[in-house]
Amino acid sequence: MNILIWTGVILIGGTGSVARFLLDGAISAATAGRDFPLGTMAVNISGALILGLLTGLALSHTQALLAGTAAVGSYTTFSTWMLETQRLAEERQHRKAIANVAVSLVLGVAAAALGQLIGVHL
Numbered sequence: 001m002n003i004l005i006w007t008g009v010i011l012i013g014g015t016g017s018v019a020r021f022l023l024d025g026a027i028s029a030a031t032a033g034r035d036f037p038l039g040t041m042a043v044n045i046s047g048a049l050i051l052g053l054l055t056g057l058a059l060s061h062t063q064a065l066l067a068g069t070a071a072v073g074s075y076t077t078f079s080t081w082m083l084e085t086q087r088l089a090e091e092r093q094h095r096k097a098i099a100n101v102a103v104s105l106v107l108g109v110a111a112a113a114l115g116q117l118i119g120v121h122l
Helices: 003-030 038-056 063-077 078-090 094-122
Strands: none
Touching: 003 038, 003 063, 038 063, 038 078, 038 094, 078 094
């Protein structure tokens, strides 16, 4: 990999993480007082849609690296999703913890499939 690709990964990755921070914060503020992590869920589902779209577009290796790994990889957050699920379970909010996992998986897979379908037709 050359310096331009590394620079692209750094800049695009930074942009993805800032976008995640802003969207999660906006949704969390709009749903204040709820124990359910809707912000993280929205970020991860929208990220699955975007990654599905990119997959459907059949990008080159470099394009997929920059768009998929740098942008979407820094935008979505598996670790926060798991930490929030674990926190719900620790607080004995087991239904919410299970719902967080189940809804995220079902909607995430559906969003990825929809994104791929859209990408194939572009």
